[in-house]
Amino acid sequence: MNPSDEEKQRLSRRRFLASGLMAAAGAGLSAAPAAAAGTTDNAPPAANPSPANVVEPFWDKYQAGIITPVQKHTNMAAFDLTTSDRADVIQMLQAWTAAAARMAQGQTAEPLGLDASGPAADSGEALELSPARLTVTFGFGAGLFIKDGYDRYGLAAQRPAALVDLPKFTGDQLAETRTGGDLLVQACADDPQVAFHAIRQLSRLAYDTAQIRWVQTGFTADSKPGQTPRNLMGFKDGTNNPSVKDSQAMNQFIWVDQEGPEWMRNGSYVVVRRIRIALEHWDRMNLAFQEQTVGRHKYSGVPLGGTKEFDKPDYDATDKDGNSIIPENAHIRLGSAETNGGAQILRRPYSYNDGANFTAERWPPWRQEMEYDAGLLFLCYQRDPRTGFIKIFDKMSKFDMMNQFVTHTGGGLFACPGGVPTGGYIGQHLFEKA
Amino acid sequence: MNPSDEEKQRLSRRRFLASGLMAAAGAGLSAAPAAAAGTTDNAPPAANPSPANVVEPFWDKYQAGIITPVQKHTNMAAFDLTTSDRADVIQMLQAWTAAAARMAQGQTAEPLGLDASGPAADSGEALELSPARLTVTFGFGAGLFIKDGYDRYGLAAQRPAALVDLPKFTGDQLAETRTGGDLLVQACADDPQVAFHAIRQLSRLAYDTAQIRWVQTGFTADSKPGQTPRNLMGFKDGTNNPSVKDSQAMNQFIWVDQEGPEWMRNGSYVVVRRIRIALEHWDRMNLAFQEQTVGRHKYSGVPLGGTKEFDKPDYDATDKDGNSIIPENAHIRLGSAETNGGAQILRRPYSYNDGANFTAERWPPWRQEMEYDAGLLFLCYQRDPRTGFIKIFDKMSKFDMMNQFVTHTGGGLFACPGGVPTGGYIGQHLFEKA
Numbered sequence: 076m077n078p079s080d081e082e083k084q085r086l087s088r089r090r091f092l093a094s095g096l097m098a099a100a101g102a103g104l105s106a107a108p109a110a111a112a113g114t115t116d117n118a119p120p121a122a123n124p125s126p127a128n129v130v131e132p133f134w135d136k137y138q139a140g141i142i143t144p145v146q147k148h149t150n151m152a153a154f155d156l157t158t159s160d161r162a163d164v165i166q167m168l169q170a171w172t173a174a175a176a177r178m179a180q181g182q183t184a185e186p187l188g189l190d191a192s193g194p195a196a197d198s199g200e201a202l203e204l205s206p207a208r209l210t211v212t213f214g215f216g217a218g219l220f221i222k223d224g225y226d227r228y229g230l231a232a233q234r235p236a237a238l239v240d241l242p243k244f245t246g247d248q249l250a251e252t253r254t255g256g257d258l259l260v261q262a263c264a265d266d267p268q269v270a271f272h273a274i275r276q277l278s279r280l281a282y283d284t285a286q287i288r289w290v291q292t293g294f295t296a297d298s299k300p301g302q303t304p305r306n307l308m309g310f311k312d313g314t315n316n317p318s319v320k321d322s323q324a325m326n327q328f329i330w331v332d333q334e335g336p337e338w339m340r341n342g343s344y345v346v347v348r349r350i351r352i353a354l355e356h357w358d359r360m361n362l363a364f365q366e367q368t369v370g371r372h373k374y375s376g377v378p379l380g381g382t383k384e385f386d387k388p389d390y391d392a393t394d395k396d397g398n399s400i401i402p403e404n405a406h407i408r409l410g411s412a413e414t415n416g417g418a419q420i421l422r423r424p425y426s427y428n429d430g431a432n433f434t435a436e437r438w439p440p441w442r443q444e445m446e447y448d449a450g451l452l453f454l455c456y457q458r459d460p461r462t463g464f465i466k467i468f469d470k471m472s473k474f475d476m477m478n479q480f481v482t483h484t485g486g487g488l489f490a491c492p493g494g495v496p497t498g499g500y501i502g503q504h505l506f507e508k509a
Numbered sequence: 510m511n512p513s514d515e516e517k518q519r520l521s522r523r524r525f526l527a528s529g530l531m532a533a534a535g536a537g538l539s540a541a542p543a544a545a546a547g548t549t550d551n552a553p554p555a556a557n558p559s560p561a562n563v564v565e566p567f568w569d570k571y572q573a574g575i576i577t578p579v580q581k582h583t584n585m586a587a588f589d590l591t592t593s594d595r596a597d598v599i600q601m602l603q604a605w606t607a608a609a610a611r612m613a614q615g616q617t618a619e620p621l622g623l624d625a626s627g628p629a630a631d632s633g634e635a636l637e638l639s640p641a642r643l644t645v646t647f648g649f650g651a652g653l654f655i656k657d658g659y660d661r662y663g664l665a666a667q668r669p670a671a672l673v674d675l676p677k678f679t680g681d682q683l684a685e686t687r688t689g690g691d692l693l694v695q696a697c698a699d700d701p702q703v704a705f706h707a708i709r710q711l712s713r714l715a716y717d718t719a720q721i722r723w724v725q726t727g728f729t730a731d732s733k734p735g736q737t738p739r740n741l742m743g744f745k746d747g748t749n750n751p752s753v754k755d756s757q758a759m760n761q762f763i764w765v766d767q768e769g770p771e772w773m774r775n776g777s778y779v780v781v782r783r784i785r786i787a788l789e790h791w792d793r794m795n796l797a798f799q800e801q802t803v804g805r806h807k808y809s810g811v812p813l814g815g816t817k818e819f820d821k822p823d824y825d826a827t828d829k830d831g832n833s834i835i836p837e838n839a840h841i842r843l844g845s846a847e848t849n850g851g852a853q854i855l856r857r858p859y860s861y862n863d864g865a866n867f868t869a870e871r872w873p874p875w876r877q878e879m880e881y882d883a884g885l886l887f888l889c890y891q892r893d894p895r896t897g898f899i900k901i902f903d904k905m906s907k908f909d910m911m912n913q914f915v916t917h918t919g920g921g922l923f924a925c926p927g928g929v930p931t932g933g934y935i936g937q938h939l940f941e942k943a
Binding site: 150187190191192193194195197198199200201202203204205207252265266267268269271275278279286287288289290291292294295296297298299302305306307308309310354355357358359360361362363365366373374426428429430431444445447449 | 584621624625626627628629631632633634635636637638639641699700701702703705709712713720721722723724725726728729730731732733736739740741742743744788789791792793794795796797799800807808860862863864865867878879881883
């Protein structure tokens with residue numbers, strides 16, 4: 076018996092036990108299930124009407140959720156594959172693709188039947204809700220190609236050179252339980268329940284093929300159109316992003332072209348970093364210090380020495396004593412294209428707020444108390460992380476004045492294939508070429 | 510030296526050290542702060558325009574956030590008082606009240622000055638955002654009146670009889686770090702950043718007087734007007750709530766009247782329960798079983814045996830074999846006024862989603878994996894918890910079929926005083942009578 080058959084037998088056994096459990100639960104009812112099943116009261120509601128402005132197209136050249144205008148909420152999950160069978164992976168990706176396309180339209184993950192005797196095809200909490208511009212963006216981690224030295228699915232030769240193992244950066248405090256994963260699914264929507272619903276359905280469809288490794292929610296402020304949103308540090312965040320409408324910049328910096336592998340054409344690489352911010356400390360710093368740290372004025376977003384938010388920061392300007400107006404270690408200087416040989420990434424950041432936990436300070440005023448576990452869920456897309464995030468962040472991790480307030484606690488690097496043509500499935504080219 | 514003076518000296522010392530720390534940080538700048546301070550670029554933006562439909566009035570007979578239509582997001586924090594000085598508590602409640610009233614209008618917590626040499630009066634992340642119907646609702650826990658046997662603030666005699674210590678209910682798994690607290694602040698808003706911003710400012714204003722004990726976020730789906738929102742179990746939740754427009758019901762069940770103490774007049778008691786739901790298991794139960802558990806049809810919200818969502822559930826109806834159509838232990842039956850001697854509470858529930866953590870099952874199919882730490886952030890208001898939540902939940906905690914899927918992991922009971930007249934402060938009657 077080869078490992079794959081053994082695995083399948085084990086899975087069948089599990090499935091049998093699970094259905095037995097459900098039957099047992101049903102038998103314990105104090106009234107017959109038949110009383111409830113099959114009535115018209117039970118009929119699923121009709122699919123949502125989906126006005127175009129709340130539906131983001133799923134079938135496309137590029138995956139949705141990359142240059143899509145940022146939605147208000149995200150719910151992301153990294154999965155580890157537990158199957159040893161390549162066919163299981165393909166089957167799951169097919170189911171994921173079909174479900175993601177349906178949910179983007181405001182439909183249930185799978186069609187709901189009237190049969191009340193089995194688990195429903197959808198958990199139902201998004202019924203009647205708007206599609207809320209849901210996008211589901213898929214990424215492949217290194218573990219899909221090789222894990223603990225094993226080429227589980229015969230894909231090792233297709234691992235892109237750009238899908239490197241991220242180096243350990245200065246200050247990294249990445250927790251294993253928040254880092255990496257064989258697959259990444261990012262659901263973004265203007266309704267948090269719609270985003271969570273999407274992750275939950277895909278997770279259910281992954282049953283016995285993949286398991287959740289970590290999950291993370293994020294949000295953005297409900298900013299007015301044309302305003303750059305503020306992050307939790309109170310500063311405008313994203314002013315200096317390349318415009319997603321600039322197709323030349325997108326082609327140069329974001330989309331993979333002919334450099335290969337072929338299955339990554341029109342795809343992009345996403346770096347995720349969960350960045351905890353010591354908000355309590357930040358809030359006690361004086362305004363001038365905060366502005367020097369960032370390199371911008373807080374309220375207006377204007378770069379130091381400039382007059383308007385979208386002014387190009389003048390990194391050469393000095394005061395009468397010869398000091399740089401924008402400090403040498405200011406956040407925007409170290410992250411700029413100018414000081415990184417022209418490197419650019421497309422940031423698509425969310426804030427996160429995971430409550431609070433206990434922190435004992437080792438410096439004045441030696442407070443011992445609960446502190447927010449909140450900060451930035453940093454996401455950036457790029458054509459090649461080696462010339463994108465890694466290049467830019469290597470310097471920032473060492474010198475950015477902001478580092479005294481931020482700690483990177485998790486994340487990963489994932490290869491996001493190109494978009495899916497109607498009826499295909501995510502990563503199809505990868506599996507059919509390899 | 511009495512304890513109060515000693516405490517004050519300690520606080521002054523801390524404040525001195527804190528300001529020293531900030532000066533040191535400032536001295537380390539690579540450019541002079543003067544370069545940034547005092548320029549017009551630095552000016553705070555004008556206060557938000559506040560159309561009436563996004564502002565919930567703060568100064569009122571009742572506290573906002575109780576019968577206010579449910580907002581999309583909540584951020585709540587329980588605080589423990591660390592001061593031994595009654596004057597500190599009053600000062601903090603005055604500052605909290607003023608800040609809450611300003612923020613409800615979309616203003617900063619305190620006026621922003623142009624002085625960049627000290628910490629700003631507001632962390633700034635809600636600048637330019639809509640007030641988003643922000644409400645800030647304050648509650649007093651038992652610890653304000655007596656803690657570890659000590660009457661710290663001379664308020665013990667003012668503790669309401671209704672502010673009992675909640676009994677330990679069957680199945681309770683309350684974690685100390687998620688339970689109780691001397692004070693509760695609940696911020697609700699249609700924008701998660703606005704809600705968090707409010708808590709964060711109040712927390713800062715509490716510096717050296719109170720510390721965060723626990724925090725919790727929640728959300729609701731963006732349901733269409735007139736639709737009952739679905740919770741994470743996929744069922745409509747709140748159909749059976751008393752109407753907040755029914756002033757007779759509100760007076761009877763929600764608002765404290767002459768029963769005293771006088772400072773609680775027009776107030777209410779809130780019970781908070783953080784209820785984790787085993788969503789993965791729930792999703793694998795068949796639809797009929799789910800509906801029997803709840804006592805309603807899932808998709809329509811119609812009570813079993815009924816024809817429309819708002820039909821009064823018929824708890825006497827039986828099938829041809831004499832079994833109840835709505836099972837004896839169905840959730841809606843056990844929670845109904847009919848089976849609780851007419852008791853009613855005003856539920857104001859949110860869902861929560863705190864990620865996932867590791868769970869090892871001890872039953873088939875013996876899965877060991879990450880499971881969602883998500884569920885219901887149950888809040889209910891009532892005139893007296895002894896005849897409200899405690900009465901109702903005592904039976905539910907023992908018999909509700911839903912219990913096999915839910916676990917109560919935290920929460921508390923808090924006395925929410927009446928609303929604040931213009932210029933007053935929350936709890937003023939308590940402190941000025943006692």
